[in-house]
Amino acid sequence: LDTGIETPILQEVSELHPADIAEILDELTTEHASLLYKYIGKEKSADILIELDEDVRERYLDSIGAKEIAETFIENMDSDDAADIMAELSDKVKEEVISHIQDEEQASDIVDLLSYPEDSAGGLMAKELIQVNVNWSMLKCVKEMRKQAEDIDNVYSIYVVDNQQKLIGTLSLKKLLLAPSTAKVEDVYFKDVLAVKAYEKSEEVANIMEKYDLVVLPVVDELYRLIGRITIDDVVDVIREEADKDYQMASGLTQTAESSDHVWALSKARIPWLVIGLMGGVLGSLVIENYEGQIQIHPEMAIFIPLIAAMGGNAGVQSSAIVVQGLANKTMGFDSIFSRLFKEFSVGLLNGVLVSALIFGYNLLFSDSWALSLTVSISLITAVVFATLLGTAVPLVLDKYKVDPALATGPFITTLNDIIGLFIYFGVGRLLYNYF
Amino acid sequence: LDTGIETPILQEVSELHPADIAEILDELTTEHASLLYKYIGKEKSADILIELDEDVRERYLDSIGAKEIAETFIENMDSDDAADIMAELSDKVKEEVISHIQDEEQASDIVDLLSYPEDSAGGLMAKELIQVNVNWSMLKCVKEMRKQAEDIDNVYSIYVVDNQQKLIGTLSLKKLLLAPSTAKVEDVYFKDVLAVKAYEKSEEVANIMEKYDLVVLPVVDELYRLIGRITIDDVVDVIREEADKDYQMASGLTQTAESSDHVWALSKARIPWLVIGLMGGVLGSLVIENYEGQIQIHPEMAIFIPLIAAMGGNAGVQSSAIVVQGLANKTMGFDSIFSRLFKEFSVGLLNGVLVSALIFGYNLLFSDSWALSLTVSISLITAVVFATLLGTAVPLVLDKYKVDPALATGPFITTLNDIIGLFIYFGVGRLLYNYF
Known part of the structure; x- marks a missing residue:
């Protein structure tokens, strides 16, 4: 690889899964990585950026401008990933990037998320979710969900809120499929719903999701209004980090050290x-x-x-x-x-x-x-x-x-x-x- | 609690989450636990059974008959949980329980699952899933999904198979919601799908799901025919166990020891x-x-x-x-x-x-x-x-x-x-x- 990258190799690499491409990029120099990046579509390069090693990502983002960060990466990410990346930037660059985000709703979501501590439920959550009002009919639900789903890759849960935006339950996809289209949400929704407050510690979030075998957990504010959701894949990282931390302490290591470090x-x-x-x-x-x-x-x-x-x-x-x-x-x-x-x-x-x-x-x-x-x-x-x-x-x-x-x-x-x-x-x- | 359990307490406990009830049951004697069990509905007691400590569960199942095990518990469980519980029983009891299962399809699913090693993808997977044929229209999909969904609590992914039952892709719920009802699956489905073979080691499954941030992973046989799916909550246990095992070895413990053990x-x-x-x-x-x-x-x-x-x-x-x-x-x-x-x-x-x-x-x-x-x-x-x-x-x-x-x-x-x-x-x- 050190002798320069040939186009056919670039082509082949760019067809791999983002997580695999990130692994390869971690091992390359910054110039080679930039070269490779040019061959990859915007949405995919955003996915790759999230998977990169923190120091590799930092070096790469330092080498490009705030405008490019906003347009190539941030705008193609879910709000939780975007906020995580933004949190790593210096305050000056952060402001510049935010000013370059075209979608105002996304910019405001990211600013919201950045206000939560990294190790809290708010720091883990994403803003993208599907919610329905308790007074809607099934037909109206499907119509509204179509609109909401445009921003969302995966639908894990449909949340039911009342007129004050308070979380009061969930609507299972099964119910949505089985109920007649004139049925009201209030007649079929499931009233028992577990949620966490935004300032809950992330270890506590991990414990709750692990104990109750949850794939997704809604996040509410102090007034129990729905503000986001946490998916288990982000929590898996918390669980892994926590277990690793105990192991490292038991072995006499004071900070995360990887054998690939200097x-x-x-x-x-x-x-x-x-x-x-x-x-x-x-x-x-x-x-x-x-x-x-x-x-x-x-x-x-x-x-x-x-x-x-x-x-x-x-x-x-x-x-x-x-x-x-x-x-x-x-x-x-x-x-x-x-x-x-x-x-x-x-x-x-x-x-x-x-x-x-x-x-x-x-x-x-x-x-x-x-x-x-x-x-x-x-x-x-x-x-x-x-x-x-x-x-x-x-x-x-x-x-x-x-x-x-x-x-x-x-x-x-x-x-x-x-x-x-x-x-x-x-x-x-x-x-x-x-x-x- | 040792002075006998009062009905109001029973009532209150029975309204808790299954995982919480299981924690309480772990601390009770077998007689008290049986008493409590009688107050709880069938579906909920099945959920509780899965969450119990292995030795508590064993003691409890020993105290009831094979018929009751089948009717109260196994029939109200997903196939993966049912197989896990069955794997803990003696061969004789196992056969008896299977003979008491009314739903023949469920019995055959469980027998299938029991044939895989516990620490393989097959041992982790459940049979319940939603699948659509690549030649169906959206309307037909929704109709067929209604039928399939009756057995399923949560829909995470819709799998697309060809006429040979081979897994060829996924259909996102978003696409299903957005596409016109006359559209064909083959026009809108997503062709890139990660799957594992049934005999893949569970650590490898955990690594794949963690690396690619997956919530659910389909399982295929040697001919790439779809046979089941693994959800991340089962894999979280594998990740936790693996991390715990390394920590225990580093600390000089040769087997899982909990401070509540004898x-x-x-x-x-x-x-x-x-x-x-x-x-x-x-x-x-x-x-x-x-x-x-x-x-x-x-x-x-x-x-x-x-x-x-x-x-x-x-x-x-x-x-x-x-x-x-x-x-x-x-x-x-x-x-x-x-x-x-x-x-x-x-x-x-x-x-x-x-x-x-x-x-x-x-x-x-x-x-x-x-x-x-x-x-x-x-x-x-x-x-x-x-x-x-x-x-x-x-x-x-x-x-x-x-x-x-x-x-x-x-x-x-x-x-x-x-x-x-x-x-x-x-x-x-x-x-x-x-x-x-």
Whole structure:
């Protein structure tokens, strides 16, 4: 591709699905991408723009004028996608683009949407929807829907509003097809309708749509007037991002990092947790330094330092992951914090006893120091139980105080439990070596 | 609730959304649940059954007969949900239930669906869909759709088939509304349609629907004949499960564990990785035992054991998480494995030098041993670089050999890097103490 793009290749590429073309464009230089863009129709290039990587899109939009952005792209997009793209532009360019939009209704829709925070229902919704008045007949519905449908690619739901534009129900397509054309909407519409307020958090929107298996969800203002709708494909991105974010935190990454990012971005995402891990290591070294005399007399104690530290870390991460996932998926049930801690105490004790028994058996066979064998096993049980309880309690407490519980997973809980494990190990060791 | 359920409460609960009722039922005893069930209409109880926790559902279905299962539940469900429920029953009960289904077409649909693996497109799809023949007129379409729609709750897409039942396109509702009633389907239908084969893996289905922002996806057989459709709400569960699975693996959980599970289940999900961590700890102890003489002479070396081990572990988990997520989200770009490793080498070196400089500064201030300060810093760089490379290579190699790359994250990569870190630390230490 670097040797220049031939016309036949251009032709072939331009017939692919927008999402596929976007993937190819992400890998090309800006000049090659512009070249390719010229071969593609307006509506399709708008679809492609939405699918591009954010930084590629930014570079491309910087290279063209506000007029072209408005005419080639924004005017061929649904209002939600247009608003998303506009939100990425600088305020100056944004104003210019808006002034170039021919369709005044679309311009006003976009300005409306830009007023909502990105992570709210308003930030996810599109303005395009089909609505019918409760007093209309089926015939009138079909007539009005024909008008409305001109702007809309897919009809997912037909919303029923009253004379104040308040959302009062939905009309199923099935009913529209089955009812006689003289029937009134009020006789056949479905009165139960779930809706969200425009300022609802997008995670909450995702939870509602997932829980109730919804494909589309209407958005209302404070007076319950219908102002837009959210489709599940936009929410899938929210769900994916949320799950990815928890996974990244658990793995010690502080920001979204993709393996295609540059070295500097990849490094920056990892440094914070590495430094925190380093500080944890320093604290751990202070604990051990405190017991240096003991190690000089019993150097064999050093042997099991990594084992105790690692096991505490593992047990803590396991518990915290269960809590974080339970909170994210709302599958925590109705247990109180104390009954939950008691349950985790049992799990920790059970697992602690099991692994301690294993290591005790191992030491019986290969070690000749009773003091060491007992120290390792007793401190292992204690460390695992402690780590399990901490792993459960810390995310629950964070969640209670509205801090993201995922912060408590991964490096943080591992480091904390490393240090506690070391304290327990040397404390138990000092005690036991006096007796044996 | 344990003191018995009052009728007014029953009344109120029965008016909630099925998903909410299911959440309440999950927390009740089987007798209370049965009591509540009697108050709820047939169609609604079918919707509730689908939303119940699997073990609660199993207990409930065991308590009623095959005839009741068929008449109360299966007959009021879409074919995909019915097949999912049936798949959970024993073969004997399954046959009995099928024999009790009155609607023969539904029974045959369910038997069809049960023949596909659970994690395939066929296992996700439903049979209910709206299809029109390419030769029909709009008027005939509306007439036929009226018939078909009786079985269907929501119409997402109208599929166009030829005389051989082969899927050849879609008819948008918009076109149906806008076109004159004498127009033929062949003049207005949309010829580009994405479909999947019935035996396609469900992860692949999820990837396709996510990438192309689809709400519904038709399923075809080997001859491209239309046999069903998958809606995004079922795929959202696949996406969620997949993301959860990677997160659980990274956190050292071997199976889905929810905090509402029993102690035994919670313990079982954690034991395997704890035992593997224990074996890693034992291997680590063997490494240190090997250098016990050195620790006796220089007990201060023990101080930084946990720091080196933890930092290697952290760096490894960070790299592997980026790779695993890149593979799951298909955002790896087109780099070769070597250019990727070279990039990670740079990142590891950068981060390694930074944290080593920090700890070197710390040791300059607080330690009087040049040998120790140099040993810690040099082995820290080396351990971080090694861990970064391993964290990148292992999941890539696993993926190449069709093993789930998520296996390489969490406890496994941490443990491996713990051991390697210890080797490096004592190796470097032995070398440097000869010179200082």
